[in-house]
Amino acid sequence: xxxxxxxxxxxxxxxxxxxxxxxxxxxxxxxxxxxxxxxxxxxxxxxxxxxxxxxxxxxxxxxxxxxxxxxxxxxxxxxxxxxxxxxxxxxxxxxxxxxxxxxxxxxxxxxxxxxxxxxxxxxxxxxxxxxxxxxxxxxxxxxxxxxxxxxxxxxxxxxxxxxxxxxxxxxxxxxxxxxxxxxxxxxxxxxxxxxxxxxxxxxxxxxxxxxxxxxxxxxxxxxxxxxxxxxxxxxxxxxxxxxxxxxxxxxxxxxxxxxxxxxxxxxxxxxxxxxxxxxxxx
Amino acid sequence: xxxxxxxxxxxxxxxxxxxxxxxxxxxxxxxxxxxxxxxxxxxxxxxxxxxxxxxxxxxxxxxxxxxxxxxxxxxxxxxxxxxxxxxxxxxxxxxxxxxxxxxxxxxxxxxxxxxxxxxxxxxxxxxxxxxxxxxxxxxxxxxxxxxxxxxxxxxxxxxxxxxxxxxxxxxxxxxxxxxxxxxxxxxxxxxxxxxxxxxxxxxxxxxxxxxxxxxxxxxxxxxxxxxxxxxxxxxxxxxxxxxxxxxxxxxxxxxxxxxxxxxxxxxxxxxxxxxxxxxxxxxxxxxxxxxxxxxxxxxxxxxxxxxxxxxxxxxxxxxxxxxxxxxxxxxxxxxxxxxxxxxxxxxxxxxxxxxxxxxxxxxxxxxxxxxx
Numbered sequence: 058x059x060x061x062x063x064x065x066x067x068x069x070x071x072x073x074x075x076x077x078x079x080x081x082x083x084x085x086x087x088x089x090x091x092x093x094x095x096x097x098x099x100x101x102x103x104x105x106x107x108x109x110x111x112x113x114x115x116x117x118x119x120x121x122x123x124x125x126x127x128x129x130x131x132x133x134x135x136x137x138x139x140x141x142x143x144x145x146x147x148x149x150x151x152x153x154x155x156x157x158x159x160x161x162x163x164x165x166x167x168x169x170x171x172x173x174x175x176x177x178x179x180x181x182x183x184x185x186x187x188x189x190x191x192x193x194x195x196x197x198x199x200x201x202x203x204x205x206x207x208x209x210x211x212x213x214x215x216x217x218x219x220x221x222x223x224x225x226x227x228x229x230x231x232x233x234x235x236x237x238x239x240x241x242x243x244x245x246x247x248x249x250x251x252x253x254x255x256x257x258x259x260x261x262x263x264x265x266x267x268x269x270x271x272x273x274x275x276x277x278x279x280x281x282x283x284x285x286x287x288x289x290x291x292x293x294x295x296x297x298x299x300x301x302x303x304x305x306x307x308x309x310x311x312x313x314x315x316x317x318x319x320x321x322x323x324x325x326x327x328x329x330x331x332x333x334x335x336x337x338x339x
Numbered sequence: 340x341x342x343x344x345x346x347x348x349x350x351x352x353x354x355x356x357x358x359x360x361x362x363x364x365x366x367x368x369x370x371x372x373x374x375x376x377x378x379x380x381x382x383x384x385x386x387x388x389x390x391x392x393x394x395x396x397x398x399x400x401x402x403x404x405x406x407x408x409x410x411x412x413x414x415x416x417x418x419x420x421x422x423x424x425x426x427x428x429x430x431x432x433x434x435x436x437x438x439x440x441x442x443x444x445x446x447x448x449x450x451x452x453x454x455x456x457x458x459x460x461x462x463x464x465x466x467x468x469x470x471x472x473x474x475x476x477x478x479x480x481x482x483x484x485x486x487x488x489x490x491x492x493x494x495x496x497x498x499x500x501x502x503x504x505x506x507x508x509x510x511x512x513x514x515x516x517x518x519x520x521x522x523x524x525x526x527x528x529x530x531x532x533x534x535x536x537x538x539x540x541x542x543x544x545x546x547x548x549x550x551x552x553x554x555x556x557x558x559x560x561x562x563x564x565x566x567x568x569x570x571x572x573x574x575x576x577x578x579x580x581x582x583x584x585x586x587x588x589x590x591x592x593x594x595x596x597x598x599x600x601x602x603x604x605x606x607x608x609x610x611x612x613x614x615x616x617x618x619x620x621x622x623x624x625x626x627x628x629x630x631x632x633x634x635x636x637x638x639x640x641x642x643x644x645x646x647x648x649x650x651x652x653x654x655x656x657x658x659x660x661x662x663x664x665x666x667x668x669x670x671x672x673x674x675x676x677x678x679x680x681x682x683x684x685x686x687x688x689x690x691x692x693x694x695x696x697x698x699x700x701x702x703x704x705x706x707x708x709x710x711x
Contacts, residue, residue, distance in 0.1 A: 234391050235424035238495075239438035239485065240412035249437075253428040 089315070096120050096308035103304055120309030130310060132285055133292030138317055140202050140288065141270050144209040148266050149259055151210070152217035157247050159218070160225040161233065171222065177215025182208070183275060193280055200283035208276050213266040220265070224258035225251065260328035263321075271318045289314045341402030341415070341492035341525060342367045343388065348397035350383055350549075357383055359549045360397065365493075365527065365542070370519050373529045374536040375546035375572070382497060384546070385529045389418050389495050402492050417486035418495040421502060423478045425470040425485075431457075432466040435485045449488075456487040459521065460514075476507045483518070496528040500535060512538060533573050537561070545569045558709035567695035570621050576652060578689070579627075581637075581661040583620045585613050591701045593690070595620060598659035603635045605685050607698040618698075619691040624652065624664040626687035626707075629671070633682030637663055641677050655679065 094110055095103050102115035109115070124130050159171050182189075189208060198204040228251060236246045252259070277291040289310065296306040343365035350358040358380045365371050373381040386392040388399065390411035399407055406414045425434050432453060439449045457463050460480045470478055479499055486494055499515070500508045516539055519526055530536055536543050537557045545552040545560065545568070553560060553569045564570035570578045586602060587594035593609045596602045597620065622635065639655030642662070651671045655663045665681045673679060686704040691697050 229422060229424065231420045231422045231424035232426070234389075234411075235418065235420055235482075235485075236426075237391065238389055238411045238416060238418040240489070241438060241441055242412075245441055250426055 092308050093312050093315075095304070096312040100305055103308075117305075120303075120305030120307075121313075123303070123306045124310045124313065128292065128295065128306075128310075129285070129287075130292065130313070133287050133289045133310075134313070134317070136202060136281075136286060137271060137288040137290075137314070140205045140209065141267050141318075141321075143206050144213060144270055145263050145267050147206070147210050148213040148217050149263060152214055152221050152262065153252060153255070153259065154247070155214075155218045156221035156225050157251060160222050171218075174215055174218050177211075178219060182212045186275070186279060190279055200281050200286050202281065202286060204280045205276055205288070208280065209266075209270045209273075213270070217262045217266060220262050221255065221258055224255045228254055256328050260325040263325045267318065267321055271314075342369075343493055343525060343527070344398075344400040345384075345388075346398040346400070348384070348387060348399060349395045350380070350387060350392065351395050357549050358387075358395075361551055363544060363551065363554065365525060368523045368525055370526045370528065370539060370541045371544060372536040372540035372542070373527065373544045373546055374531065374533055375552075377531060379546040380549040381529045381531075381544075381546045385418075385495055385497055385527060388493070388527060389416055390414050415492035416495055417489045417491035417493075418497065419479075419482045419486050419499050421498040423470070423482045423502075425478060425481055427470050430467050430469055431462060431473070431481050431484075434470070434481055435488050438485070438489055452488045452490070453484075456484040459487065459518065460484050475503050476511055479503065479511060480514070483515075487518075487522070492525065494524055494526040496526065498530055499528075500530070500532075515539060534575065537573070543573075545572060547572075556709065562703075562707055562709045563697075563700075564689065565697050567619060567621070567691040567697070570689055570691070570697070574623055576624050576664050576666075578621045578623050579661075579663040580619050580621050580691075581657060581659070581663065582617050585609065585616055585618055588614050593698075595690075597635070597637060598657055598661070601636055603685060603688075605635070605688050605690065606701045606703075607688075607690050608701055609690070609698050613692065616693065618693070619695075621689035621691065622663075622683050622687055624666045626683045627663070627665045627681045628683070629653075629665065629667055629673070629679060629681055631680050631682050633687075634685040635688055636680055636682040638678060638680050639663060641673055641675050641679060644673060644675055653679070653681075655681065 091107065095107060097111040097118065097120075098109075098115045099117040099119065102109070102111070102117075106115075111117075155174070159167060159174075193199050193204045193208075196204075198207070232250065232254075233246060236250050241250070272290060273288075274290045274294075277288040281287070282291065293307055293310045293314075296303040296310070343363075345361050345363040348358055348361040349356070361384060363371075373384060375381050383392060387394055388401075390406070390409060394407050398405060401414055401416070411418075426437065429437060435453045435456060436449050439452065453466075454463075457466055460483060462477070462480055462484055465473060465477060465481075470481065473481065479502075482499070496515075500511055503511060512535060515528075519539075528535075528539060540557055542554060543557055543560050544554050547568050553565045555563070557573075560569055560573045564573065567580070571580070581597065583595040583597050585593060586596050588609050588611050591606060591608055592604055593607045594602055594604050595618070627637075637655065637657060639657045641653050642656050643652075643654040645652040645654075647669070649669045651667045651669055651673070653665045653667050653671070653673055655665060657663060663681070665679075667673060684704070684707075686700075686702075686707045689697060689700075
């Protein structure tokens with residue numbers, strides 16, 4: 058009897074939880090859905106029936122032709138992609154190594170250093186915009202992608218180190234010691250034993266790092282607004298005017314901008330599913 | 340293959356001393372087992388030999404080389420962990436070959452060594468599996484294989500059987516014993532299980548509280564424990580202890596009175612000034628038998644009866660409140676609440692002074708001696 062009640066309670070709880078999650082998913086996805094369907098409609102259709110699907114009458118690719126033909130879309134695209142990928146690579150490498158050092162080696166100031174790095178999570182980097190701009194100008198890096206990469210690396214590192222340190226703590230001590238007894242050097246232990254084991258964490262960090270960078274408008278606007286250095290989010294702004302906004306072009310370029318980040322996400326999210334250390338230790 | 344020498348090894352974590360000067364000689368090809376209760380320092384000592392812990396003071400020699408400051412990889416050791424510690428993302432083959440590959444050894448040589456180890460451990464069919472696809476016993480064999488392929492001077496085992504179930508533990512224990520016969524290698528093995536220690540070891544090192552209590556062959560420890568601790572730790576069920584008073588001391592003879600028993604003359608060399616003092620008498624359950632046939636008798640009420648089939652353990656409560664275990668034959672019909680008499684030969688007795696040190700036994704009968 059009591060079993061039945063528990064099961065019923067579980068079921069109703071599951072329904073509630075899934076209901077909430079589904080609602081949230083809809084709320085989050087609907088604007089993107091609107092962006093994509095309206096990108097394929099004529100200008101009039103966008104305003105007349107913004108919620109409707111494109112049909113034979115309203116279907117139009119004018120936004121895409123405008124974006125691809127009349128703007129440097131491929132340049133914006135290339136800039137965003139370069140900045141994101143290079144930043145992810147640097148953040149992952151540096152953060153993983155820092156996390157390994159913080160979690161594995163005992164040295165004076167270990168805890169203080171970990172705290173110092175964690176504080177970066179709580180302080181928004183935009184607060185330092187003015188000094189960052191000054192610094193970049195002094196370094197002569199204004200209007201370069203390097204400036205963006207540097208700032209994004211600084212922005213991404215604290216959270217990445219924090220997450221990876223936690224994951225590295227979970228790797229059984231025996232495994233590292235077994236490797237040491239096995240004659241494996243410290244660098245090799247890190248790259249050949251530890252990194253493969255924390256792949257899910259690395260993928261998580263990659264996703265956390267890449268999305269704000271891809272979507273960022275602020276730093277491209279102040280650090281690299283020049284011709285040929287604009288990222289997608291900044292490039293799209295040219296279609297948004299004070300009086301007239303070219304909605305076809307804006308929606309088309311936003312739709313296109315979703316594709317690469319979606320691909321990167323799919324690559325990383327496959328790693329998220331894999332188990333952490335199954336079979337390593339009992 | 341090599342010998343191992345520990346000279347006054349001390350280890351402390353901050354102000355806490357965990358090893359208080361360990362001296363030990365392990366000969367080439369010897370199977371040495373460190374045994375002791377949790378926290379006695381046996382694992383720490385093994386990790387010091389492996390190079391995973393620093394030595395606070397003292398010298399550690401492997402094959403004549405001082406290795407105090409050498410890293411594990413330069414010591415010529417291989418270690419098998421309780422948790423197996425296999426690389427989960429590598430197949431069995433790669434797990435065993437990993438260390439060798441990094442040593443930049445010849446591919447064919449690596450392959451030959453891995454296959455040889457796999458043959459010895461019957462892992463041939465499993466080389467392409469990952470650790471997650473193996474059972475506990477198979478994983479432990481892979482961990483042992485990973486140690487074998489390194490052809491180390493000394494094998495170190497850290498409680499390798501603790502994670503296995505009882506049946507598998509016995510089987511793997513036999514395999515380790517066979518392996519030692521086959522490889523003739525020096526092995527240092529840590530366990531808290533005295534049965535493993537007794538069955539595997541050439542030499543047992545009993546540790547307690549960061550000190551070595553006694554070093555000896557299994558039979559030496561069983562028949563001639565030098566301290567009360569060793570006497571209580573080795574043997575299952577544990578030795579019975581009860582307090583007795585020394586009534587009379589003669590050369591090679593001592594008379595004690597047992598509570599609820601008759602005064603007994605025991606063959607021990609005891610100093611005159613022990614006269615009248617309380618000492619501890621120890622007798623193993625298997626040396627006691629029902630009836631009053633022996634020189635040493637106890638009477639007590641049966642508290643608990645445990646029937647194991649081949650034998651029956653009777654737990655007696657003596658007049659002074661001490662408990663005594665007696666191993667009776669399997670067909671014994673003794674019931675709870677009965678008062679019985681059990682006795683042992685005087686040669687089976689052990690006597691320990693107030694500090695837990697054993698008194699020397701004289702004219703030890705062959706059945707109670709480790710001499711062959």
